[in-house]
Amino acid sequence: MTTTSHGPNPRLEQWEKRTEWPLASVALIFLITYSVQVLARPPHRVDSVLETLNTVLWALFLVHYLVRLALARPRGRWFLWHLPDLAIVALPFLRPLRLLRLVVLITAMHRAAGDVIRGKVAIYTASGSLLLIYVASLAVLDAERDEPGSAITSFGKALWWSITTVTTVGYGDLAPVTPTGRVVAALLMIGGISLLGVVTATLASWIVQRVAEEDTANQTATAAQIESLRAEIRHLTEAQERHNRECRSATPAD
Amino acid sequence: MTTTSHGPNPRLEQWEKRTEWPLASVALIFLITYSVQVLARPPHRVDSVLETLNTVLWALFLVHYLVRLALARPRGRWFLWHLPDLAIVALPFLRPLRLLRLVVLITAMHRAAGDVIRGKVAIYTASGSLLLIYVASLAVLDAERDEPGSAITSFGKALWWSITTVTTVGYGDLAPVTPTGRVVAALLMIGGISLLGVVTATLASWIVQRVAEEDTANQTATAAQIESLRAEIRHLTEAQERHNRECRSATPAD
Amino acid sequence: MTTTSHGPNPRLEQWEKRTEWPLASVALIFLITYSVQVLARPPHRVDSVLETLNTVLWALFLVHYLVRLALARPRGRWFLWHLPDLAIVALPFLRPLRLLRLVVLITAMHRAAGDVIRGKVAIYTASGSLLLIYVASLAVLDAERDEPGSAITSFGKALWWSITTVTTVGYGDLAPVTPTGRVVAALLMIGGISLLGVVTATLASWIVQRVAEEDTANQTATAAQIESLRAEIRHLTEAQERHNRECRSATPAD
Amino acid sequence: MTTTSHGPNPRLEQWEKRTEWPLASVALIFLITYSVQVLARPPHRVDSVLETLNTVLWALFLVHYLVRLALARPRGRWFLWHLPDLAIVALPFLRPLRLLRLVVLITAMHRAAGDVIRGKVAIYTASGSLLLIYVASLAVLDAERDEPGSAITSFGKALWWSITTVTTVGYGDLAPVTPTGRVVAALLMIGGISLLGVVTATLASWIVQRVAEEDTANQTATAAQIESLRAEIRHLTEAQERHNRECRSATPAD
DSSP states (O other): OOOOOOOOOHHHHHHHHHHHHHHHHHHHHHHHHHHIIIOOOOHHHHHHHHHHHHHHHHHHHHHHHHHHHOOOOOSHOOOOHHHHHHHHHHHHTTTGGGGGGHHHHHHHHHHHOSSSHHHHHHHHHHHHHHHHHHHHHHOOOOOOSSSOOOOOHHHHHHHHHHHHHHHHOOOSSSSSSSSHHHHHOOOOOOOOHHHHHHHHHHHHHHHHHHHHOGGGGBBBBBHHHHHHHHHHHHHHHHHHHHHHHHHHHHOTTT | OOOOOOOOOOHHHHHHHHHHHHHHHHHHHHHHHHIIIIOOOOOOOHHHHHHHHHHHHHHHHHHHHHHHHHHSSHHHHHHHHTTHHHHHHTTSGGGGGHHHHHHHHHHHHHSSSSSSSHHHHHHHHHHHHHHHHHHHHHHHHHHHHTTTTOOSSSSSHHHHHHHHHHTTOOOSSSOOSSHHHHHHHHHHHHHHHHHHHHHHHHHHHHHHHHHHHHHHGOBBOBHHHHHHHHHHHHHHHHHHHEEEEEHHHOTOOO | OOOOSOOHHHHHHHHHHHHHHHHHHHHHHHHHHHHHHHHHOOOOOHHHHHHHHHHHHHHHHHHHHHHHHHHHHSHHHHHTTTTHHHHHOOOOGGGGGGGGGHHHHHHHHHSOSSSSSSHHHHHHHHHHHHHHHHHHHHHHHHHHHSEEEEOOOOOOHHHHHHHHHTTTOOOOSSSOHHOOOOOOOHHHHHHHHHHHHHHHHHHHHHHHHHHHOOOOOOOOHHHHHHHHHHHHHHHHHHHHHHHHHHHHHOOOOO | OOOOSSSSSHHHHHHHHHHHHHHHHHHHHHHHHHHHIIIIOOOHHHHHHHHHHHHHHHHHHHHHHHHHHOOOOSSSHHHHHTHHHHHHHHHTSSSGGGGGGGGHHHHHHHHHSSSSSHHHHHHHHHHHHHHHHHHHHHHHHHHTTTTTOOOOSSHHHHHHHHHHHHTTOOOOOOOOSHHHHHHHHHHHHHHHHHHHHHHHHHHHHHHHHHHHHOHHHHHHOBHHHHHHHHHHHHHHHHHHHHHHHHHHHOOOTT
């Protein structure tokens, strides 16, 4: 899922750095065409144009994957660590699962977010959750809409279902019945667990820090304090050495 | 959502500090009138008086927002960071969403709570959860009551639904069917995730601290210990300097 | 809910310490009689004997509460901090809520568990969860069994419902419909959130500690290390002072 | 559930170490035969062969348990601490619960995973969750399939139910109705709570560490820094001692 290389490999890293934003743009164009296909249900003529565009976008992903595979050293290890990337490229037969390509957007977001770790995590979680909910709604609608017996028949219902699922509330008033819809649901649930985990972990980190700051009497010794201690010892050492020199010069006759 | 200003801006801060309690009172009056409107369903004559009062309260929120916007520097940045505040002022067309104004109560509560961080978080979470459950019950009842096909038809049912939702249990015996009711539900679910997160984080912080206290052999060096170390080094330095002076005076002939 | 006194109050503390185990026994007897009443549904004659016994047990709780109120200083503050204890004594009109008396068992368990904080939390959580599930099953069965339209009609079903609720799974195949049953459900959900929180927090504390142990290069300075540093400085100071004395005695003529 | 011995007991430990992989293989064979029995529903002739194989595997577990009991010192304490192991051996009457034997796989996995604690936890959680979902699906299908009124009638449905349960979403579109199915569900829910806990705890540990690294100004004093401080003090002490020796030799006449 990630594009980090294992071990130093400057050519692969350079390629990944250069293609990051182009690839994010490709993913974004894909998201727009997919949204149009699902939400507007264009007439057949327009739809086949969008399908062709979609095939071109898929080819770009495939090329990107193959270039990275060619540049990777050792190739076998890279292949194993990037099996999810292969899945994204090789599994376009189920239309909703094509949306997995959007994970490249998450990688791009990762770099766009700020430097302060907790702020980064917060922005990341918020925008990631919104994207996840939107994409899952599209995918489940695409999978379930024409299924007899399915209750998810409009984007509004799909959105409502996504929100109840990602928060792990799960009323069950709407639930997917097709295999594709259920795969989407499983991915959304994993997203929901991670969301819960990230929210809690960020809060925990914040509370732990605030509690530590509060407890001034038992505050942890900091590196800065050790540094000032070192300065005092150095000062003392210099005084001692000066004295030793003076002593030696004072008793030349010995 | 917050009223903190970014960067030093004494006039804006002064305004926010002065208006905090008046604004909290306005929000409280709004909560009471809204509760009466939803729970008692007063006759038309009384209801129009309450609606007029409600418009006056809304005007006060609007004035507060405009004054803050006027005082803010740089204004553009303030505007962007306070888009939720704009939403609170600008979206009164959906009656249940007016309750978003109550977030000013949370800010006030924040200051009223004690100083010890974990106690503060506990009080904050408990009172915030109770307010959230009450307000969500009112809002969902207001939105769903007259909808054909909705099961949430009394305050008792609305309260039961709110509790099952905020705890993420989500039986699904009752679930909102109107768009407004579902927006309320989504806000409640976000509240539920945060609630779970805060409870867990507070417990984690407490356990981490207790475990650290227990492990006396590997207790972290504290700032106090560094301070006592520094005192000893200072004492040593003074002894050295005294000696150096004595030495110099003992060998005046050099 | 707790029996800790605020501020030193030796007489109150002594009373609470002495009555802890007797009170736990009373609560246990109450749990047994209640279980018999709900599960065995004894004939009227036996049931009225159990009700009489129940009144006696309630009187013991009342006496315990009044003695503590009499011993407490300042009494007003104790009263406010122990409002839940008053609720336990004063609200016996709803039979299932009588089970709130069992919180004294939790206090007793608190002392019985070992000294190692994480082990303590684990034992506490496991036994507390089992007790909570059993008691909630009894209470919801007692409240819902004879209600038309309720699906919770046997202890097995009640137990299944309790487990799905406390884990926040909430299928909704069974859900309480009476106000008392829903109050029991709300308490159980709060228990479930706490359970999730405690499990997560204990795991987090364990992982944080293991990660810290692993990172030997950046291991935190410990109090023991500061102590050994202090010993070296003391040794140095003594050497310096010995030297100063020798110097003074070597130059008596000054 | 664990195979760790309490107190040093070299013979027991040696036995457990030697039998770890053979036992894991036995559990794996059992998992395969059970999967065939549930998923393929072989004709009676094949099924009775599998049942016989199953009895042999059970005998191996029994022998392993008895050998450990014989080697354990003190035996009574070992017996109490390993009651879950007894349950695994003694409760084969409910076919789905036989799968509890697979916990030996978890122990084996524990040793196979790497050394870095967070990576270990991640691998452990991911593979454990997949195994848990697969095994719970098999067990619930086996228990529910032939029950009138049950909705879990195919492996696909069982898998979907397992995923919604382990993530605590719990739609309730499918829910077990047999006692055995509900015991499986309860174990799965406990697994789900632990899963949520582990994900959150690992994330919390990571965020806490990253926040600490970020805060360079207040970085905790490390053992390495204390060590460098000690080196400087040692250097100073040597200078002092050299001086003392020189002083003594400079004033031989005293």
